[in-house]
Amino acid sequence: MNLQNLNQSKQDLIAKLQAVSSEADLEIFRLEYLSRQGSIAQLFETLKTLDGEQKRLVGPQLNELKKEIQQLFDDKKEKLFQQKIHAQEEKQKYFDVTISKPVAKGSLHPYTQITEQIQNIFISMGFAVADGPELETEFFNFTALNVAKDHPARQDSDTFWIDTQHLLRTQTSTVQIRTMQTQKPPIAIIAPGRTMRNEATDASHDFMFMQFEGMYIAEKVSISNLLATLKSFLTQLFEKEITIRVRPGYFPFVEPGLEIDASCPFCTGGCSVCKRTGWIELMGAGLIHPEVLKHGGIDPTKYSGFAFGFGLTRLTMLKYQIPDIRLLHSSNIQFLQQF
Ligand code: FA5
Secondary structure, three states, X not given: OOHHHHHHHHHHHHHHHHHOOOHHHHHHHHHXXXXXXXXXHHHHHHHHXXXXXXXXXXXXXXXXXXXXXXXXXXXXXXXXXXXXXXXXXXXXXXXXXXXXXXXXXXXXXXXXXXXXXXXXXXXXOOOEEOOOOOEEEHHHHOHHHOOOOOOHHHOOXXXXXXXXXEEEXXXXXXXXXXXXXXXXXXXXXXXXXXXXXOOOOEOOEOOEXXXXXXXXXXXXXXXXXXXXXXXXXXXXXXXXXXXXXEEEOOOOOEEEEEEEEEEOOOOOOOOOOOOOOOEEEEEEEEEEOHHHHHHOOOOOOOOEEEEEEEEHHHHHHHHHOOOOHHHHHOOOHHHHOOO
16 A cells, blocks of 8 residues: 555455455454554555645545545444344244253152052041151150060060160151140041161061051040041042951050951952952051050040051052062162152
């Protein structure tokens, strides 16, 4: 570029600007021509060397060139900026917010499902849900439940003792006494919870398992009340008419004590679940022993009650036909995904 041919120089610069198609190239153009060290600034330096007459002639032309190129440069800059924004908007326009990586979906553990189901059945019959601690005292787990001092269940072989007075509860029957001590009859409660026994594990025994306790105390409570309640509960749970069979059983905290069997919900004549007997052993039950009522602060001459307790683990295995109890406490995703 020189001062002699400014018109041509201007046309060249305009053509160069028109050819610029990116912000990076535009910056190169600015550095080369419009910056302080750029060609146009140099022409102004050369202008100073001209004599007065020439300066007056070329000066306005050079100013004009600078102004025009600066304006075209600014326009180009704005245009490229707008193009960039537009391209980004176009890209986002087709962004699909619903496209995402598949999220792993969880489900409630079979224990939780069956517990909620059982609770709902009993709640519909007027029972409330009660709770008790898993770390218990010797009194609530044994003495108050009329378990004799020399009963084998107290032995180290069956119970996880923490010290001489504390243990991990071996049964949810502990909640019976705790509830009697805090409520007045009529009392109708159910108590699901974890229980622990120092036992070797196999397909149907674990050292930790779930139990479900039920208790009703009022005036004139009879075995008929117990059986009607259990029949109604089992029929709702298995969604089919269940028959109950009663056998004598011994539990120190009930008198009389009963073993309750239910007609097999899966067959009519015998299957592998009921070992071809047509019956399933389900739970222990009975009328609450007067001594136990006394330990709970309830007058046995005025009130009577029934209690029952079953292995929730056993019922869950039955309901979902789970072959091994240990699966329920494993973190086996393949197993859990079925529920
Ligand atoms: C009791 O624990 C009594 N408290 C039940 C009861 C309550 C009777 C109220 C009368 C009145 P038992 O020790 O039989 O009873 O245990 C009850 C159930 O717990 C058993 O039928 C069985 O289903 C379950 N169970 C016992 N031991 C285990 C174990 N190691 N693993 C899994 N389930 C077990």
